[in-house]
Amino acid sequence: MGVTLHKENSLTRFLRWVYAGVERTIFMGLKFTFPSRFVSPLGFLGMLTFVLFIILGITGALLMLFYEPILDRAWNSVKTINDVIPYGFHLRNIHYHASNAMVMVALLHMYYQYFSGRYKIRNEILWVTGIILGVLTILEAFTGYDIIFSERAELAISIAASLTNSIPIMGPQMRDAFFGSGFHDFVLRFYAFHVFFLPIAMLGLMVVHFPRFLVFDVPMVMAITGAIMITGGVFPVDMGLKFDPSVPPGITVPEWYLTGLYAFLRSAYDKFTTGVAWPGLFIFILLIVPFIDRYKKFSWKDRPIVTAIGITSLAQIIVTTYWGFYIDPDRTKSLLERLVIDPVFLYLVMILLVPLSFGFTYMMIKLARNAEANAKIQPKKPSGKSSINLSEKSIYAIFIALLAFQVYLNIAAYYAVLAGMKNYSLFIVGIIMLVFAAMWHVYRHGKSMQKAPPPKPTVPPMPLKAKPPPLPKTGPTAGELTAGSKVLEDSITKEKALAPATKGTTSSSQSVQSVNKTESTGPTHSENKVVSDEKK
Amino acid sequence: MAEQPSPKSGGKVSRRDFIKLMAAAGTVLTFAPFVDWGKFLPNPTGQSKERQKVELPDGSQANVNSFPVNHSEAVIYPKTNDPALNKESFRTWQFIRLPEELGGKKNDISAFRLYSMVCLHLWCLWKYWPQEGRKRGECPCHGSMYDPLTGKAFAGPASLQAPPNNVLPRLDLEIATDGNMWIKPPNWSVNGNGIVGYGRYLT
Numbered sequence: 001m002g003v004t005l006h007k008e009n010s011l012t013r014f015l016r017w018v019y020a021g022v023e024r025t026i027f028m029g030l031k032f033t034f035p036s037r038f039v040s041p042l043g044f045l046g047m048l049t050f051v052l053f054i055i056l057g058i059t060g061a062l063l064m065l066f067y068e069p070i071l072d073r074a075w076n077s078v079k080t081i082n083d084v085i086p087y088g089f090h091l092r093n094i095h096y097h098a099s100n101a102m103v104m105v106a107l108l109h110m111y112y113q114y115f116s117g118r119y120k121i122r123n124e125i126l127w128v129t130g131i132i133l134g135v136l137t138i139l140e141a142f143t144g145y146d147i148i149f150s151e152r153a154e155l156a157i158s159i160a161a162s163l164t165n166s167i168p169i170m171g172p173q174m175r176d177a178f179f180g181s182g183f184h185d186f187v188l189r190f191y192a193f194h195v196f197f198l199p200i201a202m203l204g205l206m207v208v209h210f211p212r213f214l215v216f217d218v219p220m221v222m223a224i225t226g227a228i229m230i231t232g233g234v235f236p237v238d239m240g241l242k243f244d245p246s247v248p249p250g251i252t253v254p255e256w257y258l259t260g261l262y263a264f265l266r267s268a269y270d271k272f273t274t275g276v277a278w279p280g281l282f283i284f285i286l287l288i289v290p291f292i293d294r295y296k297k298f299s300w301k302d303r304p305i306v307t308a309i310g311i312t313s314l315a316q317i318i319v320t321t322y323w324g325f326y327i328d329p330d331r332t333k334s335l336l337e338r339l340v341i342d343p344v345f346l347y348l349v350m351i352l353l354v355p356l357s358f359g360f361t362y363m364m365i366k367l368a369r370n371a372e373a374n375a376k377i378q379p380k381k382p383s384g385k386s387s388i389n390l391s392e393k394s395i396y397a398i399f400i401a402l403l404a405f406q407v408y409l410n411i412a413a414y415y416a417v418l419a420g421m422k423n424y425s426l427f428i429v430g431i432i433m434l435v436f437a438a439m440w441h442v443y444r445h446g447k448s449m450q451k452a453p454p455p456k457p458t459v460p461p462m463p464l465k466a467k468p469p470p471l472p473k474t475g476p477t478a479g480e481l482t483a484g485s486k487v488l489e490d491s492i493t494k495e496k497a498l499a500p501a502t503k504g505t506t507s508s509s510q511s512v513q514s515v516n517k518t519e520s521t522g523p524t525h526s527e528n529k530v531v532s533d534e535k536k
Numbered sequence: 537m538a539e540q541p542s543p544k545s546g547g548k549v550s551r552r553d554f555i556k557l558m559a560a561a562g563t564v565l566t567f568a569p570f571v572d573w574g575k576f577l578p579n580p581t582g583q584s585k586e587r588q589k590v591e592l593p594d595g596s597q598a599n600v601n602s603f604p605v606n607h608s609e610a611v612i613y614p615k616t617n618d619p620a621l622n623k624e625s626f627r628t629w630q631f632i633r634l635p636e637e638l639g640g641k642k643n644d645i646s647a648f649r650l651y652s653m654v655c656l657h658l659w660c661l662w663k664y665w666p667q668e669g670r671k672r673g674e675c676p677c678h679g680s681m682y683d684p685l686t687g688k689a690f691a692g693p694a695s696l697q698a699p700p701n702n703v704l705p706r707l708d709l710e711i712a713t714d715g716n717m718w719i720k721p722p723n724w725s726v727n728g729n730g731i732v733g734y735g736r737y738l739t
């Protein structure tokens with residue numbers, strides 16, 4: 001193997017120089033980790049959220065080139081992007097599905113931090129900025145689907161505006177100041193919020209929110225991107241109908257992250273209470289939760305009340321999210337009857353979920369504790385970690401196969417575009433991303449194999465680990481065994497060397513010798529046994 | 537300097553504190569003008585300080601002597617020179633001459649109404665139906681119905697909304713000596729002419 005990529009040339013020297021210059025910048029405060037093997041993505045969901053934010057930024061910036069935030073042109077311009085502009089369909093679908101993914105990943109990120117107790121002990125600032133970022137993320141996604149100005153967008157805008165109007169004292173002035181005075185202003189201003197005000201605020205908050213240790217897992221990032229594209233290919237987002245104020249719209253529901261709120265609004269109770277006060281209260285509780293959580297421990301099992309509150313909120317979110325989507329399919333009933341949710345029923349269910357969730361949490365903790373106790377009693381089984389050991393040759397073979405697959409997929413994606421099968425091509429590009437993730441995974445696997453020490457040519461030392469030698473109960477433990485015995489042997493030889501000179505002068509040395517001898521019997525005996533075991 | 541008497545400890549404000557106070561006052565005064573800059577945010581084209589003709593879709597001005605009883609037309613207010621803006625629902629108003637039983641025969645302002653056409657429920661455009669047995673404003677979207685006399689929703693989802701979300705915004709009219717009708721400059725507040733798409737308190 002004479003060819004190597006490690007060659008010093010002017011380009012690598014330039015890159016090295018740039019890298020050295022980065023020392024002076026803020027980025028050197030960040031410690032990036034590129035995992036050398038698969039690690040659970042739960043630990044770096046925040047980084048994935050940021051990656052999605054970047055994807056949204058890029059696709060959004062490109063969409064800006066054709067989108068027109070003007071009342072009577074907004075919907076038409078989106079239609080043009082979707083149907084006419086080459087790859088407009090792809091970018092719009094990635095933008096849409098990435099926005100959903102970002103809200104989802106941000107929520108998972110929040111709940112993971114919540115249940116693992118990482119939000120406290122000097123992480124409060126990270127948590128609080130994270131909650132504000134989460135709210136801004138939802139507002140960002142919300143303003144995004146409003147500016148298409150379809151029927152659903154109009155519904156969302158009218159709800160947003162009437163909720164702002166319902167704020168006591170300042171409401172109408174606030175609506176006028178932020179949303180403007182009509183549909184024309186609404187579309188233009190929501191656009192301004194969507195592409196500038198909110199993202200810039202989010203970037204500012206991210207500077208505070210970013211911890212110093214970051215994990216950037218290339219295969220996982222590519223897999224998420226691929227998943228978004230595949231979703232876009234399988235479920236391409238529709239245009240909706242252009243809003244026409246004189247045409248009765250079909251029944252529309254908001255995006256999934258707002259149907260929870262929509263369920264409350266549909267109870268036809270006071271707008272301010274249901275639409276502003278309840279979500280405000282929810283956000284406020286989230287903001288102060290690290291200061292309320294006084295448990296000294298981190299695990300969810302050791303913080304029963306906090307865990308129960310988390311489970312309750314999850315249960316309520318899931319139930320109201322589903323409820324917001326659900327519309328009585330019975331068409332013989334009046335629309336109003338189908339839409340309005342009985343507030344007594346809704347609130348009763350919300351309250352009932354509290355004891356249920358607390359009971360569920362109690363049960364879960366009980367079960368987890370039992371499982372832990374059982375695991376302690378029973379002897380540890382050899383962990384079922386089956387490491388895949390691929391030979392160098394098979395790694396090359398896999399690489400070549402994946403590359404060939406990439407070539408095939410690239411051709412397929414291109415032909416799909418030529419044939420006008422946009423969603424199919426988006427789907428294939430998603431698969432390409434997944435293949436890249438797989439390639440990277442194989443690559444780092446091969447790299448880590450290279451770094452690992454070569455396997456010993458002798459018989460593998462498995463029996464030694466699997467079957468510890470029987471030791472005298474008073475003897476040192478297996479770990480101390482080899483080191484300890486060596487020290488003892490040293491001391492024995494020293495004693496022997498000293499012995500002739502001091503012989504007969506003191507009795508103490510003799511007693512020491514005898515002690516040494518009794519102690520040394522154990523180790524030597526067991527060592528012999530190990531050797532004999534190995535010989536077998 | 538040493539000969540000068542030291543500042544009396546019994547003084548009300550020390551020199552240092554006084555300077556700090558001045559600096560704080562200066563900071564406040566420097567940024568004070570920007571408070572009024574908040575007026576940049578609301579869009580002034582939605583406001584109108586002058587009276588405007590009641591201009592019917594055919595371009596003529598509504599006249600008290602010629603406008604039929606129990607009839608309605610869509611009127612744009614405030615009207616602009618931009619055809620796109622003029623199509624906006626927030627500028628669309630329903631000009632109604634009441635039916636006879638509600639006093640539509642009278643030749644004064646009491647026979648006329650000018651309501652925002654934006655339904656208070658979800659902002660579709662309602663309109664007046666003069667047929668016998670209806671004689672009310674109806675929204676095509678979710679079936680909200682409005683009383684032409686007061687602008688109050690009496691059926692459908694808009695009627696379930698708490699005040700001020702159940703009464704349509706209304707513009708004040710005046711009649712010139714020649715019978716031509718004019719729209720008076722409005723007061724956009726829930727206690728005045730109401731807020732389009734939001735509502736008005738019935739006074």
